[in-house]
Each structure stands twice: as structure tokens, then as C-alpha cells.
Amino acid sequence: MNFDFSDDQKQLRDQARKFLAEKCSPKAVRVVLDGKAPYDKELWKGLAEMGFLGVAIPEEFGGAGAGHLELCVIAEEMGRANAPVPFSSTVYLAAEALLIAGSEAQKKKWLPAVASGEAIGTLALFEGKGNPAPKNVKLTAANGVLNGVKKPVADGAIADFAVVAARTGSSGRDNDISLFLVALKAAGVDVKSLTNLDPTRGQAEITFKDVKAEPLGAAGDGWSILTQVLDRAAVLCAFEQVGGADRALEMGRDYALDRIAFGRQIGSFQAVKHMLADMYVSATLARSNSYYGAWALSTNAAELPEAAAAARISATQAFQHCAKNNIQVHGGMGFTWEFDCHMYYRRANAMALGLGSLTYWEDQLIDRMRKKNAA
């Protein structure tokens, strides 16, 4: 059994960690947090130069052609650094949708632009409250013309293109949904920034009024493609969450060693030690589940849907748990804007919803386990 990343992959992780420690310090993150820039353009360029944006994109489309395991280790570091760039929208959602369903021409047009950092992409799925479900898709597509409103759309205000979920039928079945590819400069697209929990990653409302769009994948295949995209993104996001959870745990541990109260290190009090031990437990469970997700993703295994849901649940819970208790360990200082704890708290809770809520994924896991048991 070799249920671990290879030495090369670990080396890539170290390389990404080093790069991000240098280019994505908390100070750099704060430029975006404080609203002085919509995202970190320099960092985005750097990520492209390092080959990280296209690490899982085949060479023929301008990527490094490495694979999803390589993308997982980079994702972990992006989460650890709380990177203020549209990485997940562009790489896990838009690029993966193209890889799964894009025509040769679409892939040729967009994937090299993603890998080089020239194009930011996103997925426009949600329309207000609710989780991923065909019935929640109301935006219509008739003869390739889109009408409707999407929100929240992650990184929508800075994206160059979007994969848009649209209703093309009204049978009440999954095949009512089709996907479209839209350049967001197109006529009839109106983008509005929305305030959100985590200002280091923007959210937007996008209104489509008589927007001409090209289909992505066959008509009626939209939901099946989306399900695959969301499963892949769930695993990749889980790695970001694991990285964030680990960083929050580290911050709490370091502070507990450093801070003196009642004449001793606060980390010598069992109330604090046990809180940190529990953070380690949830971070470890999340990491192990994510590794399994990585295996399933990289081998395109039949187990992917179940593995992705378990990784998503475990990593969401761990990041929320670690980010929340990191503030608790810090006490009052943890509640200041000045300390970095709240950046992870914001990111953890925003990520917990971005691909659908925890409840949604719990529901998915049970469905998928039942399907497996029935088989």
C-alpha cells in the first residue's frame, strides 16, 4: 500500500509552500482583504509562471500535464496561505468543466489562457438561496440566448469567462439543464460586486440579458457534467480546507506556546491543550479523507462521488472547527482585525458554502453510500 503522495509531489508541495510564503504573506492578503485590490494580480502572474495554474491541464492545451495529485498538493498550500486569487473558480471549476465537456476548439481557446494566467474563469450556478439542484436553475437558454440572474458567483467581478448552468427544458428531470460558455465581456452581461464573508475572494451577481452563448457539452447533459465538476472541486477544495485547518491549528499552537497568563504558558492549561488536541484530530481526519478523495480523483475511480462527499464534509468541519477555536485560543486578540485569525475564520465559513452547504454534502454522501450498498 502506498497511500501517500510521491516524493516528487511532496517536493512540489514544498516548492509551492516556499513560493507562497514569499509572495503571499498575510500582509499581501490584507491588501485584498482591505478592499485595495480585487485580487492579488502579482501573485496570479507568479502562479502562472510557476506552472501552478495549469498543473493539471494537458500539455497540448498549454498546461504542465502533471495531474490531479499535483493539483491537490498545490491546493493545500493555497489554503494554507489563504491566497487572495481566483484559483478555485478558475482551476477547479471552470477549467475542470472544460476538461470534462469542452470541445476541442473551446479547450484550445480557454485552457492555454487559464494556464498562462490571462483568463480568469468561474462557474455561474447559484441563483440566490439553495443548494446545487436542477430545480434551482431558473436562468433560461433558448436558441443559445441566456436570460436570468446568477448569484453568488465566486470571482464573478474579475472573471473573463463563465460556465453557466441554464434551463433548457421543463420536464422536471436532470436533463432540463444544459451548460453554456460565456465570455463575460459579451453584450447583455451585467456584473455587480457583492459584499461577502471573505473579502479575499470576491462574489458577484451576474445578470444575463439576451446574451448569446455557446453550449458546453451536449444539450441536456448539464447536470451530469456539473455533478462531476462539483465532485472534483469538492476534493480540490478539501485540500485547500485541510491547508487552512492546519495553518489555523499551527497559529493556535504557536500562540499557546507564546502567550503567558496566570504566570505560565497558556498552552500548559488542559482546557487549551485539549482544544488544540481536538483541532489536530479533526484536521487529521480531514487530511486522510482528502487523500482518499485525491486517489479517487486521480484515478477517476468509481468511488469518486462517495470519496468526494466524505472529503468535503470532513474538510469543511475541520476548517470551521480549527478556525473557530484558533480565535478562542487567542482570546481577545483573536477578535481584532489586526490578528490574522479572522481571515481563516472568514475563509473557512465561506468555503463551507461555496460548493453547496455541509447539509447538502451530507445528503449526497448518504445517497451515494446507499447506492453503493444497493449495488
Next chain:
Amino acid sequence: MNFDDTPQEAAFRETARKWIEANAPKELQAELSKSSLGRIRLANRDIVDVGKAWQKKKFEGNWACLHWPKEYGGRGATPIEKVIWQQEEGVYGKLTQPFQIGEGMCGPTVMAFGSEEAKRRYLPKLASGEEIWCQLFSEPSAGSDVAGLRTRAEKKGDNWVVNGQKIWTSGAHYSDYGLLIARTDPNVPKHKGLTMFFLDMKSPGVEVRPIKQANGMQEFNEVYFTDVVIPDSQRLGAVGDGWNVSLTTLMNERMSIGARLATGVPEMFELCSNLMLEDGLAIDDPAVRSKLASWAAKSNGLKYTSYRTISALSKGERPGPENSIGKLVSGMMLQDIATYAMDLQGAAGILTGNDEETAQGQFQQMLLSSPSMRIAGGTDEILRNIIAERVLGLPGDIRVDKDVPYNKIPTKGR
């Protein structure tokens, strides 16, 4: 990243599988598969008798205590081979229960601190199951703080005379030998006045009494010592070095990898898939699904954590600290699951009979037994301390009795 054996591991697995296929007591397979949650009940046969027969067969086939050196009855196998063996042994591994403390704790301690003569005399018979060992550490007032133990051993000529009481000794009533830690010097701080011995459990003055547990069962014992004589040749390690010797024993306990702890998740999934609530199947209820999914993800997390440990062993690396979370997570989960499973049964959840229509009382039994999972082998609190101190590097607890002579430590009723 893959789950495949190396060619060498695959060959080993094949050899093990073939041997088990040819030798395992297949007539017990169905019964053993049914006994979940670590409790083994065989309808007509005593677990110790059946266990001894299986252990002897394994020993003769060179499959007992397989990570031990050959000269002491083992196979000289690598850690990963031991894991593979356990995977292949499967349900028959449940029959090794009476020997686990001997193999996992007593044997390694004798191996590390016993004389060559003692090793050759005792270890092969431990490995073959001919002689069963138990461990005599915990006392009524020394559990988590085991170094505070009170059982006295006093030197008389070439012998030691032991008086005191031990508790929570699994298998004392069928054990032939015991590993005993006792206080040999009460005038020095508590960790420094301890010495390790082993003794014949049939020695005069040893009395074993079963404990009636909170769950109504009797699986553990109290062991009383009244002027029990132990020859000095049965001392392990130096006089006063018992604490260090015990750390070897306990470290071996925590090294036992691949032993899958019961979480209650498969039982709960089955219950929810079959139990009709007012509005339909439990598994279709959103609140039930949410809890069940969280538990399933946790339980998967434990499984894949152990896979990471196994992978490290396979590469010949020392496993990381991640395996330390197993008992902490599964103990709490078992208790939570039992409570919730009963909640789903409504008022009938009170009933414990094994002829009850819903789940035949198994969750009620789980509920009553689960507190011990959170205490035995290191309480949840001790495990959190271990993770905090050894994994995260946080400071140890302030020990107010650290430098105080044992007989000056404030105590209640000592």
C-alpha cells in the same frame, strides 16, 4: 498513490492467505463475523479454549507473534507483514483476544528486560498460547496516574514479598503469568520508587476476583496480593526503574496498528436503512442523514488514517503520530451513536432484550459498554494530553507531586 501491495507484500499475503484457508477453524466463521464491537460470544464453546487451539496451530505453522524474533517463537516478520497478516486473519483474529496483552505488552517487556534464560523459557510458550499473560498495572487509586500506585514489594533475602491490590486486569482468571509493577521504595518521588516483576499467577497469596461492571458484565478482575513471594530473578530491569520499564510496555500497546476499533457506524447505517419512523425510513429523514453522514465521514477518516500509517510501514518508515487519534475518536463516536440509535427507537429504546424487534438490543448494550471505551487503555483526557504534548509540542502538565517523596504526597485514604 495506490492501495497495491509491493510484489514482496503480495507474495507474503498469498502465503498467509493460503495457510489460513487451509488451517482456520471455518466452522466458527459465521459466529465470529456476527460478534461485532469486540465482544465475542460463542454459543457452545469457551473463547479461551478455542483461542488456544488457533494460537497453537499458528505457532506450529510459524504464524504466531510474527513480528517477534524466531528464537523466541516469532517469525521475524516486518511491521507491514504483521499488518498484512492481521488483514488476512480477519474474523479469526478475534480469537487472539486472550493473547493480545501477552503478545502486545508483556512479551515485548520480557524481551527488552528479561534475562536470556527467561526469554527462552517464557516467550515461546506465550507465543504458542500454552501460557497466557496478563498485565497488573492499574489500581483503584492509580489509573491515569498509574505511577501513584500503592502495591508494595519488599525485599526479603533473594525474594520480594508483595502486598496490595490491582484492578481492571483483563483475563487474570485464566492467566498463567502476570506482569506486575509495584512500589519498592516509598521514600523517593513516585516515579522513582517502582520496580517491574513477573509472577506466576498461581503463587500462594494471589487472589483473583471478577469485577461486576457497570454494564452488568464481568470481563475484568481485581487481583489481591497477600504476602506473595516473587524471586528476584523475576525482576525486569533495575530496582527503582519500573517506570521506565513500564513505558516500554505502554509504548508497545500504542504501537498496535491495524487493529480496527469499533465505531458503531456500520450498525447504525443498517439500523437507519431498515427502521421505519412515523414519516418513513429513518435514512430518509434529513436530521438522521446529517448525523449519519458526519459519523460515516469520521469513520472513513479513521480508516484512511490507518492506511497512511500502513503506507509508512510499507516504506519502512516510522509511522507519524496520526494513528494516535483512533481510540479518542471511536470511543466518543460509539457512545454518541448508541445514544442516537436509541433516540430513534423512541420509548421502546429503553428495552434491552435481545429479542426486541429493533436491533435486538445491540445499541442498548453499546450504550452501556461505551463508557469503558473512553477510559480503558488511556482516558480521552490522557489521550488529548498525549496528542497535545507529543504531537503539538505543548508543555507537560505541572506536576505538583513530581519531586515529593511518595509517602509525603497528600492522599485520601492511603
